[in-house]
Amino acid sequence: xxxxxxxxxxxxxxxxxxxxxxxxxxxxxxxxxxxxxxxxxxxxxxxxxxxxxxxxxxxxxxxxxxxxxxxxxxxxxxxxxxxxxxxxxxxxxxxxxxxxxxxxxxxxxxxxxxxxxxxxxxxxxxxxxxxxxxxxxxxxxxxxxxxxxxxxxxxxxxxxxxxxxxxxxxxxxxxxxxxxxxxxxxxxxxxxxxxxxxxxxxxxxxxxxxxxxxxxxxxxxxxxxxxxxxxxxxxxxxxxxxxxxxxxxxxxxxxx
Amino acid sequence: xxxxxxxxxxxxxxxxxxxxxxxxxxxxxxxxxxxxxxxxxxxxxxxxxxxxxxxxxxxxxxxxxxxxxxxxxxxxxxxxxxxxxxxxxxxxxxxxxxxxxxxxxxxxxxxxxxxxxxxxxxxxxxxxxxxxxxxxxxxxxxxxxxxxxxxxxxxxxxxxxxxxxxxxxxxxxxxxxxxxxxxxxxxxxxxxxxxxxxxxxxxxxxxxxxxxxxxxxxxxxxxxxxxxxxxxxxxxxxxxxxxxxxxxxxxxxxxxxxxxxxxxxxxxxxxxxxxxxxxxxxxxxxxxxxxxxxxxxxxxxxxxxxxxxxxxxxxxxxxxxxxxxxxxxxxxxxxxxxxxxxxxx
Numbered sequence: 376x377x378x379x380x381x382x383x384x385x386x387x388x389x390x391x392x393x394x395x396x397x398x399x400x401x402x403x404x405x406x407x408x409x410x411x412x413x414x415x416x417x418x419x420x421x422x423x424x425x426x427x428x429x430x431x432x433x434x435x436x437x438x439x440x441x442x443x444x445x446x447x448x449x450x451x452x453x454x455x456x457x458x459x460x461x462x463x464x465x466x467x468x469x470x471x472x473x474x475x476x477x478x479x480x481x482x483x484x485x486x487x488x489x490x491x492x493x494x495x496x497x498x499x500x501x502x503x504x505x506x507x508x509x510x511x512x513x514x515x516x517x518x519x520x521x522x523x524x525x526x527x528x529x530x531x532x533x534x535x536x537x538x539x540x541x542x543x544x545x546x547x548x549x550x551x552x553x554x555x556x557x558x559x560x561x562x563x564x565x566x567x568x569x570x571x572x573x574x575x576x577x578x579x580x581x582x583x584x585x586x587x588x589x590x591x592x593x594x595x596x597x598x599x600x601x602x603x604x605x606x607x608x609x610x611x612x613x614x615x616x617x618x619x620x621x622x623x624x625x626x627x628x629x630x631x
Numbered sequence: 632x633x634x635x636x637x638x639x640x641x642x643x644x645x646x647x648x649x650x651x652x653x654x655x656x657x658x659x660x661x662x663x664x665x666x667x668x669x670x671x672x673x674x675x676x677x678x679x680x681x682x683x684x685x686x687x688x689x690x691x692x693x694x695x696x697x698x699x700x701x702x703x704x705x706x707x708x709x710x711x712x713x714x715x716x717x718x719x720x721x722x723x724x725x726x727x728x729x730x731x732x733x734x735x736x737x738x739x740x741x742x743x744x745x746x747x748x749x750x751x752x753x754x755x756x757x758x759x760x761x762x763x764x765x766x767x768x769x770x771x772x773x774x775x776x777x778x779x780x781x782x783x784x785x786x787x788x789x790x791x792x793x794x795x796x797x798x799x800x801x802x803x804x805x806x807x808x809x810x811x812x813x814x815x816x817x818x819x820x821x822x823x824x825x826x827x828x829x830x831x832x833x834x835x836x837x838x839x840x841x842x843x844x845x846x847x848x849x850x851x852x853x854x855x856x857x858x859x860x861x862x863x864x865x866x867x868x869x870x871x872x873x874x875x876x877x878x879x880x881x882x883x884x885x886x887x888x889x890x891x892x893x894x895x896x897x898x899x900x901x902x903x904x905x906x907x908x909x910x911x912x913x914x915x916x917x918x919x920x921x922x923x924x925x926x927x928x929x930x931x932x933x934x935x936x937x938x939x940x941x942x943x944x945x946x947x948x949x950x951x952x953x954x955x956x957x958x959x960x961x962x963x964x965x966x967x968x969x970x971x972x973x974x975x976x
Contacts, residue, residue: 425841447840457841465834467898467946468827471960475824476831480843482824486852489823490816492954496823503824504960518971520964543843 376439378403378547378579379424384433386416386423386603393419394603397433401547406573406580408594410587410614412623416603417583418460421549425457426450437547452480456545458536460552460583466525470516470535473524474507477542507542513575514538529556541576548572550582554589562586566593591615599623653951658811665803679803681915683871686806687864688907690813692891693900694860697817699889700897701826702853703833705764708755708771709861709888711778714880715751716744716862717869718788724870725796737800741809741866748862749855751778756854760847763836775882782877793876794869801871809867813860814952818900820856822954829853830898890932893942900952902944909943 377400384397394416401407409417422428424435426447435442442450456477465473482503488494511517514534519527527535533553540548553569554562566589573580584590590597591611599607599614601623607614614620668674674682691709698706723740724733733740758770783791820826828849831839840846869875887910895906913931917924935942950958 427837427841446845447837448843448845451841451843459838463835463838465831465838467834468830471964472827472830476827476839476844477842479824479828479845484823486825486848489825490820490856492819492823497956500823500956504956508960508963517964518968520967521961539842 377401378405378438379581380436381420381424382434382436384420384423384435385431386419386428387431392603394423394430397600397603397605399598399605401579401581403546404573404577404579406569406593406595407582408590408597409581409583409600410585410590410597411600415600415623417600418551419603420600421457421551421583424450424549425455448480451543451545454544454546455549456540456543456547457549458533458540458551458553460555462529462532462536464524464532464536464539467523469521470511470524470527471504471507471520473535473539474510474542475503477539478503478507480543510538510542530561537572541572541578545578548576548578548580550580550584552583552585554584554586557586559588562589565589569593661807661811662804665807669803680871681911682803683801683806683867685908685911686810687867687871688888688891688911689810689904690860690864690867691888692895692903692907693814693817694857694864695888696892696895696897696899696903697820697829697853697857699892700899700903701821701829701833702850703897704759705768706771706857707768707882707885707889708775708778709857710880710882710884711771711775712748712752712858712861713865713868713884714778714782714875714877715748715858716741716865717875717880718744718782718794718865719747719862720744720866721794721797721869721875722788724798724800725794733798734800737805737870741805741863744866745859745862748865749859752854752858752861753851755858756851759850759854772882775880775885779877779881782880789876791877793874793879795874797870797873799870799873801867806867806871809863813863814900814904817856817860818952818954820852821900822957825849825852833898894932894935896942896944896947898946899942899944899948901949902942902947905943 379399379401381397381399384394385392386394397420409420411417419428423430424442426442426445426449430443433443437453437455440453442453465476468476482499484495484499488496508517508520511520514537516531516535516538519531524532524535537550550569554565557565569580569582570593572578582594594611597609597611597614598605599617599620606619606623607617609617668679691713695706695709698704720740720743723743724737728736728740755771755774759767762770782788788794821829828839828844828846831842831844832846832849836846865880891906891910892903894910895904896902913928914924917927920927939945
């Protein structure tokens with residue numbers, strides 16, 4: 376059974392068709408990449424999957440549940456977490472609290488218990504804190520746990536965003552251009568890092584990327600999007616040789 | 632010389648605030664003072680009234696800070712919630728409760744005022760699901776106007792002439808109790824995952840929703856708790872001055888609370904307390920200036936906004952107000968940081 380099945384997904388912004396008839400099937404433990412030129416509709420697909428936008432047509436099925444029409448937080452609780460193309464951390468809040476907030480969906484105490492700090496509150500708060508600190512330690516961020524998120528260097532901010540996403544205990548992790556702003560050396564490290572995350576947290580990963588080196592290096596399967604429609608799908612090697620893909624990226628050959 | 636003195640002072644302060652017994656001792660002493668002052672009248676009545684105002688203003692400021700500071704919204708309708716609490720509590724003590732039992736049932740009246748305001752706060756939370764920033768400010772502004780004009784048109788509560796006949800039930804011990812309760816409860820909320828949800832809405836609402844925060848639930852909690860304590864403050868206020876009319880709860884009253892919030896600092900419990908104390912006391916101290924008082928105070932605010940735009944304590948918290956668990960976490964973190972520094976070549 377596939378983990379995620381998107382069929383005939385279409386989304387229009389006032390007449391502009393951002394995604395049209397998009398289909399995707401992701402099996403558990405796969406690492407799939409979505410590529411395509413700027414403005415092809417890749418991030419829109421992520422926004423539709425996570426409930427930021429509501430799809431005009433089509434269905435998104437995650438482990439047998441329909442996601443179209445659900446709130447973002449309900450979708451996150453079902454097990455889909457994401458990072459953002461332009462980092463969206465809670466900047467004025469400490470690194471530790473960034474991760475603790477992501478435990479919101481699993482918090483077992485009620486508002487009344489929180490107001491009076493009674494009942495399950497103390498034990499639960501300790502559990503969340505210890506879990507968050509452990510997660511930060513795994514990401515080598517524990518030394519900056521009490522720093523404000525905005526004070527971290529760029530690379531660590533990217534790492535914190537992934538830690539925060541993983542704190543929601545996802546089954547499917549969506550990475551939106553994780554290599555943005557990185558040099559070739561850092562991209563190599565990032566490739567190892569993504570593989571390591573998949574193994575350690577046993578998550579399925581779907582990523583959007585421009586950097587061909589990264590995509591070709593780690594993805595098992597690729598989907599190419601152009602003008603909101605799928606133009607090719609297959610193994611990285613197949614995609615590289617696909618004339619349609621070359622056309623989308625480099626333009627049509629001028630007939631002489 | 633000066634620097635050394637400050638350092639020793641800071642150390643003393645840290646020792647004092649690090650003490651396990653600070654809060655129990657402070658609370659016991661405060662309560663003892665309030666009860667004694669109330670019983671034996673060794674503090675003159677004018678001073679007592681000022682202390683009562685300070686307490687009420689602390690409640691108003693801490694509760695508004697939840698919306699304007701922690702959640703990052705801009706509510707200008709706090710006086711509206713206060714009015715709801717003031718009228719409900721007054722109607723209860725004047726008309727509903729038997730005359731001889733009004734004193735004993737006073738806490739129930741205040742509680743009812745708070746609950747009534749909380750219910751109204753729940754209704755105001757609903758537009759906040761869709762609207763933010765300036766637009767929510769307009770919604771709360773409109774709410775304040777509605778409350779005022781509704782009260783002006785109900786003859787049963789005196790209409791524009793107002794309501795009187797309340798006994799002076801707001802005593803120092805009660806103000807002390809409600810002030811401590813409101814600060815404690817809001818501190819608790821802020822240092823829970825619901826509170827962190829409130830902060831995350833200030834930072835990035837979409838990201839917080841995507842990190843599993845139920846933003847609607849969080850907004851309802853914030854508005855309900857905030858308006859509850861505004862209602863409590865209203866009830867206390869009504870029974871302190873023994874006369875209320877709708878004009879007391881207009882936009883100027885809301886502005887007063889806003890000033891205290893931004894003076895003390897957004898997103899800070901200690902800041903709210905400081906802001907309320909400083910503003911209330913300054914207004915009294917500067918009374919001899921007469922009309923010039925209203926020139927001096929705004930001028931001070933302009934300067935504050937230029938040199939300290941986030942207020943005295945903006946987005947910082949005094950250690951006194953952080954829960955033990957977070958202090959332990961911080962200690963743990965410092966230790967790890969030290970280890971990391973030693974491990975680094």
